[in-house]
Amino acid sequence: MEHNNQLLMYRDCTPVVDVDYDSERNHSLAWVIAEAISDAAGIPPTELPPLYDAIDLDAVAQLLDNQDRTSSETAVLGFTFEQWKVFVRSDGSIRVCNGTHSQDPVPVFD
Numbered sequence: 001m002e003h004n005n006q007l008l009m010y011r012d013c014t015p016v017v018d019v020d021y022d023s024e025r026n027h028s029l030a031w032v033i034a035e036a037i038s039d040a041a042g043i044p045p046t047e048l049p050p051l052y053d054a055i056d057l058d059a060v061a062q063l064l065d066n067q068d069r070t071s072s073e074t075a076v077l078g079f080t081f082e083q084w085k086v087f088v089r090s091d092g093s094i095r096v097c098n099g100t101h102s103q104d105p106v107p108v109f110d
Contacts, residue, residue: 009076010105013085013097016040021064021092029064030057033094037084040096055079055086063090076108 017040021032030051038045051057063077075090085097087108095108 009078009087009108011078011085011087011095011097011108012102012105013099014101014103015095015097016084017094017096019094021088021094023064023092029061033057033060033086033088036094036096037081037086040084040098041082049082051081054081060088063088064092078108 017036019032019036021029023029025032027035031045034045034048034051037051038048041048060077063075076087078085078087080086080099083099085099087095087097089095089109093109
């Protein structure tokens with residue numbers, strides 16, 4: 001479906017954690033994603049398996065680096081990490097959903 005001339009990405013899982021990544025912070029993108037997943041799972045980030053086994057973190061970083069922040073167009077990348085569905089939007093929004101709690105499909109980012 002199109003909305004404002006953009007193709008929407010849908011999710012069928014329940015959101016658990018939302019964070020915003022800002023490249024001006026001292027934390028790496030990988031760490032911010034790992035923290036978001038660990039918050040959702042209720043465990044320390046150091047107890048998670050390596051993220052690079054599930055996703056090319058350089059590709060995610062490139063999505064964010066190549067986005068013109070003044071553009072009205074956004075891109076969304078999604079991947080699954082264990083039971084978690086992770087969505088990263090080109091403006092830095094990160095949403096972690098519990099893939100075991102299904103719901104009717106809705107846009108990833110409202």
